Structure formats: C-alpha cells, structure tokens
Amino acid sequence: MSKKEKGPVWAAGAMSGTSFDGVDVAVIETDGLDILDFGDIHEVIYCDEDRDVLRAAMGAWPGAARADAAALVVENAHIAAMAGLPDVAVLGFHGQTLAHDPDGGRTHQVGDGARLATALGCEVIWDFRSADMEMGGQGAPLAPFYHWACARWVGAEGPVVFLNLGGVGNLSWVDPTMDAPELLGACLAFDTGPANAPMDDLMAARGLGRFDSDGALAARGQVDLGILERALGDPWFDLAPPKSLDRDAFAGLQDAVAGLADADALATLAACAAGAVGRGIPHLPRRPERIFVTGGGRRNKTLMAMLAEATSCPVSPVEEVGLNGDALEAQAFAYLAVRASRGLPTSAPGTTGVAAPVGGARRSRPGTRALS
Template identity: 60%
Template sequence: MLGGIAVTALGTMSGTSLDGVDAAVVETDGERIFAFGPTAYRAYSADEQQILRAHLGLWQGDDTAQAASVIEAAHLEVMSGFSDISVAGFHGQTLAHDPAGRRTHQCGDGDRLAAGLECPVVWDFRSADVAAGGQGAPLAPFYHFALARWIGARGPVAFLNLGGVGNLTWVDPSCHDPSDQGALLAFDTGPANAPVNDAMQARRGQPFDAGGQVAAQGTPDLAVLGAFCADPYFLLPPPKSLDRDHFVGLAAAVAHLADADAIATLTQAMILSVVAGLDHCPSPPERLLITGGGRHNAVVMAGLAAQTGLRIDPVEAVGLDGDMLEAQAFAFLAVRVLRGLPTSAPGTTGVPAPVCGGRISR
C-alpha cells in the first residue's frame, strides 16, 4: 500500500485507430493529482499497422505472437525515454472485446515490459471487470473524477470524449470517492468521428473533416436524422456501450447526398447523440469539457453549445491535454491498482460492485 504518497507514474494508450502509442506521466496517489509530467508519442509504421489489423478479432489462445512483438517493442521504445518512473500502466492493444461473453483481449505482456523498464508494470486492466459482469469500458471515469477535483469543479461537470465513438462521463465532485453511488455516470453517447472520417476518406481521400470545414458548407438531411434519432439505443439507460459499427447503416443513409450535405448530416448526428445522452444525466452539468479529435471541429463545438445550452470548452481551457488524457488515465489507474483501490464501478461499466482490475508484473 502506498498510503496516499505521490507516485511518479507513466501511462500508455494505443487506441482502436492503431495510429500509435501515447505516453504520459502523472504525479498521483491514485486519488489526487499532484502534477502532470512529460508526454511522448510513438507512431506505428505502415507495416506495423498492417500486422496489428491482421490480428484484430483474435483471442489469447490464438497465435498473436507477431502482434504482441510489435506492441511490446513499440511500447518499450517510447516508455524507455522516461526516467525516474515508479510504476507504469500498460493498456496494450485491444484485439477483441466481448463483454457479453465475459472476455476481452488487450494484447501485450506486462512481464516483458517490467523486465525492460526495470519497474513494476500494471496491465490487463479490463479482464477483472468483464469477468465480474461489467462492460470492461470505459475505464477513464475514475480519472475524470480526480480531474474534476483538480480543476476545482464545485458542481457536476461532464467530460465528453469525441473519438470514433462518443463517450460521456458525468461527475459529481462533491462525492467522497469515485466508487460512491452517484459519483459517476459513464456511457457511450453514439457515433462520433468514425462515420465522418470514413465518409471523408471514401469521398475525398482525406482522413477527417479538418475544423469542420466541409460540414459548414452543407445542409443536414432531416429525414436521415429523424431515423437516426429513433434508434432504440438512445433510450437505453446507462451505463451502456457501443460497437464502432452499431450505426453502420448511417453511411448508407447518406450515400445519396452530396459530399457537404452528407458530412453535415453525419456531424449533426454526432451532436444529436450527445444531446440525447445528456438527458440521462442525474442533473445538467455546469460545464461540458471536450476531449478527442471532435474538439477541433468548429461545427461540432458550436452545435453542442447551441443545442445543449451548456458551457462548452475543449479540455485545454482548464489546463488539460486532450491528446494525452487516456494515457494519463492509465498512469493514474496503475497507482490505484498498486493500492488495491477500485478502478470501475456500477455507474461506469455496469459491473455489479466496484472492481480493482489489473495485473502487476514486478
């Protein structure tokens, strides 16, 4: 047990985009944040990305040695650039995730990293939650609770991550602990950047709509949006999670539209799914802080402000790094695991009782 002493923790994250590894240092006792440290990024090469994509959908009993080698080598490379680290949090690369079947696979061996870094490594964060009946995601909300206190929030605040899929964490910082009933509510809101990015790539050979410039030139199709908002997912009570392809029909629904109108429709769908999600919150948050790529889209940010009536800001407005928040979260969670503290709870993953996930390689 670390007893509330500040620890220099390094966290890493490699997301489903397979673009590379984020790494970030946080000074924390697993409950409070004392300081943010240096960060780094290590991109996967085109060959490495091809190897990882070829292994998507494989489980622990399958032959994933080649993917594991890529993942471990890339992480060791970027993590070795940090000094004076007391513990490292290693998320690994998600190859398969099936919470209904109570299994998940984040590829990569913490033992190899612990040997290479010569410090304890916490890894396999999701398996215990999934085995106990939780969704295994999201895991950042416990970190969001600490962030809400770090920025001095007095009333409820919400963190909205607009990545491929949108996810929202509602935080009541007046609660004593993130595992307390009513402290957190977290869930996927709906499709975010993935449909927009896919359409931009297919139509214009561009990876995303930079700044929302294409969406700003178009007119959303109200019929498509009406059908989208009728999806039963939006009425399901949280916590709940989405597969990236749950709304795969959205692409076909805008296929007949001109480029700008299609992108405007998909962008508006992102906004409307967040508006629907906010209806599930116990009370309106005083502020909505945006992380992920969507925070750079002017149409999204203006649309959220207009349709929610809330104060909308990128997390940078409160001194946070929107590109490194998830890597920082796994540094924070690593310290919680060392202290035996919960990393998920009923309000975040739907697990029946708070769970301390993660394995420790010393």
C-alpha cells in the same frame, strides 16, 4: 509498489485508441485519489503500414493471426514511445482494443504487459477490463475515476461532464464534491455512440485523407435530417447507462451516407455524433455545469458547434481549464495503475454497471511472469 503505500508517486500511462492515431504516453504524480502534478508527454504516430495492420485486426478475438500481428505493432510502438521516460513507480498499459462484446461478457485488448515490463525495466499494470467484466460490468469506460480527479484539480464546484470524442464517444458525469470516485453518486459514465470513427472511415474510404481537419469539409455540407433522425432513433440510445459500444457498432452509418456528396456525408455523420451525445443528456442525474471535451473530436469545429446545440450546455475543450486533451486518456491509465497497485477500485456500478466497486489488473515486473 506495495498496497500499503499511500503517498504520491510518479506514474506513467499509455493509450492506443480506436482512431489508430498512435500511442500517447503521459506521466502524472498522484496518490491514487488526487492529482498532484503533471509530467512528460510523449507520442509515437503509427505509420501507414502499422495503421493498416491494426485496421485489418479490428473485430479479431484471441488466436487470430491478424490479432498477433497487431499485438506486435502495439508492443513495439509502446516500447518506442516510453523509452527515455524518467523513472516512474509504475506504468499503466491499456493495449489496443480489437473487439468489445459487453453483452457477451468478453473484450479483447492486444499487447503483452510482461514484454513491456522487461523491455522498459518497470512494473506494468495491464488488463484493466477483465476483473470488471467477470463481475458483470461492461468493462468500459475506464477513465471516469480520473475525470473525477480532474474535476477536483480544476476546482469544479458542482457536477461537470468530461466528453471523450475518439472513435466512439464516451462521457463521464462527475461530482467532485464527493469524497471518492467509487462512492454512489460520484460518477456516472457511458458510451454515447459513434464519434470520429464513421467520419474518419469515410475520409479514408473516399481517399480524402485520415480525418476532416478542423471539420472544414463538414462545415460546407448540409445535414441529411432523415438519416440523422433514423440514426438517433436507434433503441440503444434509450437504454439506461452504464453501457458501452464496440467501435463498429454503428457501421451501418457508412451505408446510410453512401449516396451523399463528401461534405454532406461528413456533416451528417458529425450531426449524428453530436446528436448521440444530446440523446445521452437526459440520462444524467443532474444537468452539468459545463462539458469539457477531450479526444480528437475537440479539434473539429463543426462538431463542437453541433455539440453545443445538441446539449444546450456550455461546451469547451479541456485546454480551457488547463488540461491536455491529447494526454488525458494516457494520464487516466497512470492514475488507474496507481489505484490498482494499491488495491483501490478502478470502476464502480455507476461507471461500468459492475456489481460492486472493483479493482484488479495484471501486474508484471521486469523478468517475471504476469501476477494476478
């Protein structure tokens, strides 16, 4: 796709998150600024064996055998998820994050976009984070520009927040009245802190299943206020955004709740996730009109109720405004792929702390090596 193209195109995006649920693929029509239409959505769920491979690879940097094994799982799952998609102009491929060290200026997403391009016969845009980090950015979060487009699509008339509750929580404060997402004051984004990861890890460790469905078990528990206060007293919450976290940055929470009963431990971890978002609200330029929640955490009724209390804002799943919370992150990479292919920025100082608005990603076409 030429950088000179300006009209709308159909693009696909794919996302494999740190909750290890599976691969989400979504198609949108966009010109790189606005959303014109939504297309197909596909999902491939990781089997238990593949999920174990990915969990074992967490924290691995390039060259580790466990990272290579994870890459194969990720690539095969993405090829399966995207097979049979309608023709698209470009595919945005995020890969699977295994390690993220923003202070050290490094990040690691496995998955070879060139292999996907050959297997799927489509141009693939990938490695979205490196250019941002080379210019001093955190490399995350990357969805805020798409959230800005979503705010325009739903007709928001003032600042709103999109809150993604995956393994880690991250929010995008967006002002859809601005003319472009990279402009100063259009977007502010940062990771809020631990979200689903501590709860999911506790469920797995105690043999209770993959996740607390609907937050039903947490609803029966009592929050340990001492643990909550200590967790939210971490100096990280006082740091000014932009800022980002590795999935296991707050791994100590598992030890903190080890002595609690199952329901009490889950209630405490949910309160920590909600409280972390509450600690982020004072960092916003203006209080948002609403908080739209995406990611798996929006299905946790206990967590959603805690969020409303912790933020003192109206909180609702994105479905209430006609968006699909299961597809939003995948759609974001379709949107970013079109922007990157046209030389438009994909991050800015307000989203990642990068020195100036920057685009840049690797491009692979069928049968060719990756292009810069």
